Structure formats: C-alpha cells, structure tokens
Amino acid sequence: MSEAVFIPLNIAILTVSxxxxxxxxxxxxxxxxxxxxxxxxxxxRAIAKDDIYQIRSVVSQWIASDAIHAVLITG
Structure with missing residues (x-):
C-alpha cells in the first residue's frame, strides 16, 4: 500500500461580521x-457584513475560481 501524498490547498477565509x-x-x-x-x-481573506447577499456574492466568486480549493467561514 502506498502512502498518501500531502497536497497543500489554497484556502479562502471569510469572516462574517x-x-x-x-x-x-x-x-x-x-x-x-x-x-x-x-x-x-x-x-x-475577506470580511462580509452579516447579510446573505453579501456572503453569497463573496463565496460565489471563490467557488467559481479554479485557484481556490476550499472555503472556511467564521462569524
């Protein structure tokens, strides 16, 4: 069995506040x-107001980007 190879991810971080x-x-x-x-x-990284439309706008751009592999959201 071969060992898993670590592949670093490009992560986008959104704070909702x-x-x-x-x-x-x-x-x-x-x-x-x-x-x-x-x-x-x-x-x-970005900060978005606690508004569904602002959050959706930011996250939509990130998930459409081939350069972003994961999105983390806090807030």
Whole structure:
C-alpha cells in the first residue's frame, strides 16, 4: 500500500461580521494560522457584513475560481 501524498490547498477565509475589521478579525487570524501551520496556503481573506447577499456574492466568486480549493467561514 502506498502512502498518501500531502497536497497543500489554497484556502479562502471569510469572516462574517458587522463589526470586525482586518485589525480586529481574531477568528480569521486563527483560521489563517491553523491552515498555514498545516501546510496550506491562505490564498485570500475577506470580511462580509452579516447579510446573505453579501456572503453569497463573496463565496460565489471563490467557488467559481479554479485557484481556490476550499472555503472556511467564521462569524
């Protein structure tokens, strides 16, 4: 049996919040640090207001991109 080969993923991280900024986004920082410590790439980060249309817009762009392999959402 052959061993599994690790393939790093390009991860998009979305924080959903009406109050967070890039300077105060601690949960986004934590997700990015954990992803990178595991050997993955935090390809893009964003903050969206807690509004279904804003969230849908951001996530739709990411899932349509061949460069993004996974999306993590916090908030």
């Amino acid at each position: 009406d109050t967070r900024t890039p300077e105060t986004d601690k949960s986004g920082d934590t997700l990015q640090a954990c992803a990178e410590q595991a050997g993955h790439v935090a390809a893009v």
